[in-house]
Amino acid sequence: MCDDGRVSETTNTDLDSCSPPPADGWVALTPAGRAVARAVGHDPAGTLLASDVDGTLSPIVADPTRAAVSERARRALAGLDGRVGTLAVITGRPVARAREMVDVDRRGGLDHLVMLGLYGVERYDVGTGQLQVPEPPAVMGQARHRLQEAVDRAVAADPAMAGTMVEDKGSAVVLHTRRAVEHDRALALLGPVARDLAGELGLAVEEGRDVVELKAWQTTKGDALRRLIAERMPSVLLMCGDDLGDLPAMAVVEEWIGEGRPGARVVSWSAEQPRVARSADVLCDGPEGVAAFLDEISGRITESSTM
Numbered sequence: 160m161c162d163d164g165r166v167s168e169t170t171n172t173d174l175d176s177c178s179p180p181p182a183d184g185w186v187a188l189t190p191a192g193r194a195v196a197r198a199v200g201h202d203p204a205g206t207l208l209a210s211d212v213d214g215t216l217s218p219i220v221a222d223p224t225r226a227a228v229s230e231r232a233r234r235a236l237a238g239l240d241g242r243v244g245t246l247a248v249i250t251g252r253p254v255a256r257a258r259e260m261v262d263v264d265r266r267g268g269l270d271h272l273v274m275l276g277l278y279g280v281e282r283y284d285v286g287t288g289q290l291q292v293p294e295p296p297a298v299m300g301q302a303r304h305r306l307q308e309a310v311d312r313a314v315a316a317d318p319a320m321a322g323t324m325v326e327d328k329g330s331a332v333v334l335h336t337r338r339a340v341e342h343d344r345a346l347a348l349l350g351p352v353a354r355d356l357a358g359e360l361g362l363a364v365e366e367g368r369d370v371v372e373l374k375a376w377q378t379t380k381g382d383a384l385r386r387l388i389a390e391r392m393p394s395v396l397l398m399c400g401d402d403l404g405d406l407p408a409m410a411v412v413e414e415w416i417g418e419g420r421p422g423a424r425v426v427s428w429s430a431e432q433p434r435v436a437r438s439a440d441v442l443c444d445g446p447e448g449v450a451a452f453l454d455e456i457s458g459r460i461t462e463s464s465t466m
């Protein structure tokens with residue numbers, strides 16, 4: 160594991176020489192990461208804990224329609240619900256899909272969860288049932304149609320592209336290459352096509368694990384997290400994530416820690432995104448490791464309340 164002496168207060172620049180986190184576990188890499196569980200224990204009501212969904216609470220699978228938050232991660236989230244001041248998910252998924260993935264409607268236990276979808280464009284408060292979902296702009300129909308045409312053409316010309324798909328999220332459309340026969344080649348060929356289309360139609364681009372997303376709005380997870388901070392005024396701040404789309408929110412936490420406040424960037428480790436792991440205060444072994452870390456936080460709250 161990383162030597163404490165080799166990490167700075169907020170940035171672990173030497174991660175490449177470190178081992179991945181322990182199987183199904185987690186490791187604190189920075190002073191901020193090492194101090195955060197105790198800080199939550201001291202002030203659970205002042206804690207804002209936000210998490211991404213895909214790759215962080217939900218294991219990565221080839222078909223995005225089949226992804227779901229793991230049983231263990233859901234239990235760990237529920238263990239924090241109503242015990243930390245703010246529990247939130249901030250996801251690239253639309254809230255309608257995130258509600259299914261986290262299973263908030265059929266099962267109880269997440270009654271205080273705030274769900275920010277499409278990188279903060281959509282919002283659903285489980286407690287109040289309040290839902291904010293803006294209408295997709297008309298241009299998204301054109302984006303979906305043009306991207307699908309490009310995928311169909313590529314598949315017809317090259318069987319190695321077969322399996323590439325377009326995910327329709329209303330205010331965003333996504334080029335998905337994970338299921339392609341040769342997914343790296345599919346991303347290399349169709350990624351630039353998707354980016355050019357975004358430029359032509361005035362859409363924002365979000366890059367991710369085997370995906371290129373075209374979004375109607377520029378809003379990032381950093382914007383979403385800043386808004387939630389302004390609303391809830393926390394004293395302790397944690398963001399869990401695994402992908403490039405989580406980096407703007409991680410930057411908000413880095414700034415927070417840089418101002419001397421308690422917090423942590425909790426990264427769900429994946430060899431697919433080493434750049435994200437480099438910003439970790441706490442590095443977890445995928446969604447199982449994140450769940451283990453959330454359990455640790457819960458345990459600290461219990462410990463503090465019985466002292």
Ligand SMILES: O=P(O)(O)OC[C@H]1O[C@H](O[C@H]2O[C@H](CO)[C@@H](O)[C@H](O)[C@H]2O)[C@H](O)[C@@H](O)[C@@H]1O
Nearest residue numbers: 212213219220221223226250251337368369370
């Ligand atoms: O913000 P997130 O909750 O992490 O959502 C980001 C993207 O997640 C989904 O794609 C990712 O998960 C898929 C299912 O495991 C996987 O097949 C894909 O390769 C991953 O990138 C989702 O499909 C995208 O729309 C989201 O943007």
